[in-house]
Amino acid sequence: MPSDFEHHSAFMPLAQQAFVQHAYAPSEAILLAAAKNLARLQTSASSDDKRPALGNFDELLKSLADV
Amino acid sequence: MFELPARMTQLQANILAGDVSAQEALLAQVKRGQSLNATFPCVVEELPFAPPQDGPLAGIALAHKDIFQLKDRLPGCGVGLGYAQSGLDSAAAVSHLQQAGAIQWSALVMAPHACGATSQNTHFARCINPTDEHAAVGGSSSGSAVAVACGMSYAALGTDTAGSVRIPAATCGLIGLKTTHGAVSNEGCAPLAPSLDSVGILSRYAQDAREIWTALCPQLPRHQATQALNCQLWLPEKGVAPEVALAIRTWISQLEGNVFEINMDEAFDVLNRHAQRVLFYETAQTHHAALKQGTAAPSVQAIGLMGLGLPQSWYEASLQSRPFLLHDFVNHHFSTSDFLIMPSLADTVPDWQTVEIGHASFDRKALFAMHRYMGFVNYLGLPSLNLPIGRDEHGRALCVQVLARPFAEHQLLNFAEQSPFIFWNL
Numbered sequence: 001m002p003s004d005f006e007h008h009s010a011f012m013p014l015a016q017q018a019f020v021q022h023a024y025a026p027s028e029a030i031l032l033a034a035a036k037n038l039a040r041l042q043t044s045a046s047s048d049d050k051r052p053a054l055g056n057f058d059e060l061l062k063s064l065a066d067v
Numbered sequence: 068m069f070e071l072p073a074r075m076t077q078l079q080a081n082i083l084a085g086d087v088s089a090q091e092a093l094l095a096q097v098k099r100g101q102s103l104n105a106t107f108p109c110v111v112e113e114l115p116f117a118p119p120q121d122g123p124l125a126g127i128a129l130a131h132k133d134i135f136q137l138k139d140r141l142p143g144c145g146v147g148l149g150y151a152q153s154g155l156d157s158a159a160a161v162s163h164l165q166q167a168g169a170i171q172w173s174a175l176v177m178a179p180h181a182c183g184a185t186s187q188n189t190h191f192a193r194c195i196n197p198t199d200e201h202a203a204v205g206g207s208s209s210g211s212a213v214a215v216a217c218g219m220s221y222a223a224l225g226t227d228t229a230g231s232v233r234i235p236a237a238t239c240g241l242i243g244l245k246t247t248h249g250a251v252s253n254e255g256c257a258p259l260a261p262s263l264d265s266v267g268i269l270s271r272y273a274q275d276a277r278e279i280w281t282a283l284c285p286q287l288p289r290h291q292a293t294q295a296l297n298c299q300l301w302l303p304e305k306g307v308a309p310e311v312a313l314a315i316r317t318w319i320s321q322l323e324g325n326v327f328e329i330n331m332d333e334a335f336d337v338l339n340r341h342a343q344r345v346l347f348y349e350t351a352q353t354h355h356a357a358l359k360q361g362t363a364a365p366s367v368q369a370i371g372l373m374g375l376g377l378p379q380s381w382y383e384a385s386l387q388s389r390p391f392l393l394h395d396f397v398n399h400h401f402s403t404s405d406f407l408i409m410p411s412l413a414d415t416v417p418d419w420q421t422v423e424i425g426h427a428s429f430d431r432k433a434l435f436a437m438h439r440y441m442g443f444v445n446y447l448g449l450p451s452l453n454l455p456i457g458r459d460e461h462g463r464a465l466c467v468q469v470l471a472r473p474f475a476e477h478q479l480l481n482f483a484e485q486s487p488f489i490f491w492n493l
Contacts, residue, residue, distance in 0.1 A: 015376040022351070022375045024359055034376025037347070041340045041381070054390035057262075058249040061448050064397045065247075065474035 011035040011042075069095050075127060075221035075275040082126040089119035089126030089168075096128035097172045100219040107217040108192045109210035110173045111143050122168025124282055130214045131224040132207075133174035134181055135161050136255035144257050145177040145207070146190055146364060158255025160224055160266045160283060167282035175210030179364035181226055181259045182350065183207050184234050184438040185422045187366075196419070198240050202463050203419040205234030205437055208269065212239040215269045222270040222279045228259045229346055230441025232267030233453040233468060237411040238437075240455045240464030242276050242483060244268045247473045248448030251283050260349035262386065263342070263445035273483035280476050290477045296324035299400055301331050301409040306439065308414040314465040315410060318456040321487050327404070335443060338392060341385040342446035347374035348382035365424075385446075393447050397472060406482060407470040411453050413439045416463040444470060452479040454486060 015034035019026050026034065054060050069087045072078050081087050087095075097116070104110045111133045119125055133142045133149065135158035141150040156162070161171060176191045178184075186194035186209030194204040197217035204213060208225025212235030215223050225232040227245040236243020244267055251266040258264055266283070270276040281289070300319060302312050319326050350367065351374025357363035358371045400407045413436035420428040422437060444451045452469045459465055471479050 014378055018376050018378045021379065022355070022359075024375045026372070026376065030372055031376070034373055037373045037376065038378075038381075041344050041377075043337060043340050043384075051391055054394055057386075057390050057393070057448065060390050060393060061247060061249060061473040064394070064472060066401075066472050 008032065008035045008039050011038040014038055068098075071095050071099060074272050075270070076272070076278060078126065078221070079123065079278070087126075092126035093119055093128045093170060093172075096220075100128070100130065100172060100214070103217050103219045107195050107197055107213050107219065109176050109194055109213040109219070111176055111191070111210070112148055113173045114140075114171055116172070117170045120165065120168040120170065122166065124164060124278065125168035127169045127221065128172045129164065129169050129222060129224075130173040130175050130211075130220040131161065131171055132177050132211045132226060134177060134226055134257045135224065136257075137161060137171070137174070142174065142257055145179040145181070145188055149174060156255070159252035160256065162255075163251070163283045164224075164279070169282070175214055175223065177210055177225075178207035178231075178366060180354065180367050181207040181228060181231055181257070182364065182370055183366040184230060184434060185209070185419075186235070187423055193419070196239055199416075199461065199463050201418050202416045202461075203238055203422050203437075205230075205236075205238040207231040208235050208267070211269045212236055212241060212243075215239070215241055215271060222268060222275050224279075225267045225269055226256060226259075227265050227267040227445065228263045229342070229445055230438045232269060233411055233441060233451060234437055236269050236453040237464065237466040238416045240466070241453070242268075242270045242273050242455075243453035244276055244280065244476060244479065245444065245451045246280075246284070246476055247450045248445070250287075250450075250474060250476070258353050260346050260353065262345050262349060263442070265445065273480045276483075277477070277480045280480065284476070287474060287477060290481060296322075296406065296482070297404045298322070298324060298326045298406045298408050299404045300326050300328045301335075301407065302328070303335070303410070303440075304330070304332055306413050306436075307410050308436075310415055310459055311410055311413065311465060314457050314459070315408070315467055318467070318487065319408070323485075326408075334396070338396075338443035338446055341388060341392070342442035344377060344381055344385040345446060346370065346442060348377050348379075349374070351375045351377070389446065393449075396447055400470075401472045405471065405478065409468050409470070410440055411466040411468040412437055415459045415461075415465065440468065444468075449473060450476050450479060452483060454483050456486070
């Protein structure tokens with residue numbers, strides 16, 4: 001089983017790439033924090049893309065109202 | 068001078084009956100507000116006194132979070148005084164209240180750029196909780212909570228991106244209504260994370276909040292209160308303080324209607340992750356320049372830098388899943404139930420030092436407990452009401468959060484009116 005550090009390290013390239021896209025050069029500490037954050041916010045693959053589209057979010061809110 | 072009643076609705080009735088003129092009522096409220104501000108400082112700036120307007124809120128003087136653009140004034144957003152700028156109109160929410168006859172006499176302090184679960188702000192004097200001077204005041208609509216709790220304003224507008232109306236309301240024993248996303252236009256309101264931002268209302272009494280809500284969203288019909296309610300109750304298995312859980316169970320036992328206990332720990336965890344992705348990413352977009360220049364406020368940095376390190380594809384995936392998760396959530400929780408009840412704060416209201424970042428007594432877990440159950444509601448876009456239900460052993464407010472279908476704000480306020488143990492009535 002990977003250690004916490006190894007687990008976070010796995011996300012460092014992804015975080016680094018995101019920072020590059022935003023033209024921001026993070027310090028080591030910020031890069032590590034961002035990698036930890038990604039490890040925390042990871043979700044399992046969604047199957048939602050196989051479902052029929054539900055349209056605009058605000059319109060969906062209106063359609064779900066009971067008024 | 069006319070003695071102001073406790074409730075705004077009573078003052079409206081007094082004005083309607085001719086017991087007091089709208090002008091006298093306005094003067095009395097502003098004078099009281101100025102006096103209370105000496106003890107509970109939360110006013111950023113007093114605004115030019117406007118003559119009374121016609122409408123259901125004629126004679127009502129309110130104070131709001133300093134995040135709303137006003138006529139010829141840009142908001143200070145918690146980092147300074149407002150800025151004069153000619154040609155500006157009032158934000159849509161403020162404008163709705165003006166059209167209903169209310170005036171705004173002051174702008175109120177807030178966490179810098181609406182980014183913070185507490186009132187911590189080095190730009191202004193520390194907010195003092197009117198219910199207990201040692202207790203924390205939640206954020207980011209901290210001044211709105213103080214102003215309402217001390218009696219400076221019958222109600223106040225705030226904004227809620229991840230709990231910024233409900234958290235301050237919970238710490239000060241107030242009604243705090245986070246409205247359905249998009250129900251009230253955010254036009255003229257400084258953004259934090261636009262997909263999550265919602266205008267909200269803080270008040271002592273549900274009836275007063277209803278008057279404000281009706282002015283903000285007059286097109287929604289008022290619902291008649293129904294007696295037999297079906298509610299779901301979620302008390303997370305881990306993370307809720309025993310005192311909070313016990314208070315909620317005691318209160319629930321006195322509710323009229325059916326209450327079904329559910330477990331949504333797993334669904335909450337997924338929704339919470341999506342909510343944080345959107346919050347981080349959009350905060351980074353909103354404050355991109357300041358983050359890159361290193362001039363962002365510390366609380367904005369803490370959130371925004373994580374947003375800069377978040378892949379765009381993750382953000383887009385969270386937005387793509389949002390309609391499906393909303394659809395499933397509403398069907399699952401509100402097809403046979405009217406409301407979903409859950410804790411507001413995960414723990415009792417802490418001492419202010421405990422959640423002051425940098426203070427020797429700072430406790431990260433205590434701060435986390437203040438916002439833990441908030442952000443996922445913004446991701447779903449649903450309305451949610453903070454409702455005081457009692458007091459803890461120190462006399463501080465204990466609250467629940469009540470969620471409902473989109474645009475069910477009137478039903479939530481009906482529920483609050485019928486519920487036992489409103490904090491201010493104890």
